[in-house]
Amino acid sequence: MKEFKEGYIHSVETMGLVDGPNIRIVIFMQGCILRCSFCHNPDTWVKNINKKMTSKEVVDLVRKYRPYIELGGGVTFSGGEPLVQSEFLLEMLKMCKKAGIHTCIDTSGTGYDINFIDDILKYTDLVILDIKAIDEENYKKLTGKNMEQVNMFIAKLKQHNNKLWLRQVIVPTINDNLDYILKLKEYINQFENVEKIELLPYHNMGKEKYKKLNIKYKLDNIDDMDKDQCKIFENMLKN
Ligand code: SF4
Numbered sequence: 001m002k003e004f005k006e007g008y009i010h011s012v013e014t015m016g017l018v019d020g021p022n023i024r025i026v027i028f029m030q031g032c033i034l035r036c037s038f039c040h041n042p043d044t045w046v047k048n049i050n051k052k053m054t055s056k057e058v059v060d061l062v063r064k065y066r067p068y069i070e071l072g073g074g075v076t077f078s079g080g081e082p083l084v085q086s087e088f089l090l091e092m093l094k095m096c097k098k099a100g101i102h103t104c105i106d107t108s109g110t111g112y113d114i115n116f117i118d119d120i121l122k123y124t125d126l127v128i129l130d131i132k133a134i135d136e137e138n139y140k141k142l143t144g145k146n147m148e149q150v151n152m153f154i155a156k157l158k159q160h161n162n163k164l165w166l167r168q169v170i171v172p173t174i175n176d177n178l179d180y181i182l183k184l185k186e187y188i189n190q191f192e193n194v195e196k197i198e199l200l201p202y203h204n205m206g207k208e209k210y211k212k213l214n215i216k217y218k219l220d221n222i223d224d225m226d227k228d229q230c231k232i233f234e235n236m237l238k239n
Contacts, residue, residue, distance in 0.1 A: 025073075034143040
């Protein structure tokens with residue numbers, strides 16, 4: 001009898017409307033190697049906690065929502081960072097594709113096992129790439145890591161030419177300025193297959209979770225980002 005890989009799932013959203021085209025089943029996976037200052041899911045950072053499931057159990061759950069999926073939706077693997085459980089993710093992607101389900105990963109492009117990346121991209125219909133920062137200094141400041149991994153992931157993305165949605169959180173005093181937006185526009189030009197660009201206004205709604213987990217919240221003195229201004233910046237990237 002086939003043994004299915006096991007992994008750790010944080011939660012499942014059955015009516016996701018923002019993480020990919022149409023209605024999505026969103027699988028939030030445990031584990032992340034970044035520590036983004038604006039992260040509102042610090043409870044996903046640790047890999048081996050929460051619900052242990054086999055790939056088959058996850059995909060069976062996804063299949064239950066087939067009527068939505070048949071309306072043009074699909075499954076999105078998010079997190080945390082889905083690439084942290086690379087082998088488990090790959091098995092689920094393969095099973096979904098075999099079942100005719102549209103697959104998407106919502107990723108920062110980090111934390112992966114390089115041995116699985118080519119296949120992961122092969123079985124992924126859409127990549128939502130969360131850009132954290134576009135230069136080493138700010139990337140390090142915002143995530144605690146250097147850009148080596150994300151740059152390698154981007155090189156792989158270009159080879160595979162996956163369809164792409166690009167996202168970036170706009171944080172007051174950090175990247176909410178015209179100079180940054182113009183540089184971001186240039187950075188985005190390196191990608192060929194971009195279907196959508198979204199700027200997400202920073203909000204501090206996750207702050208309470210930090211208190212509960214006894215983790216210092218680094219953006220304590222930063223206000224929420226003005227949504228209208230964020231939209232204006234977003235439109236600048238599209239024109
Ligand atoms: S990559 Fe996502 S889950 Fe990881 S720290 Fe950043 S925002 Fe949080």
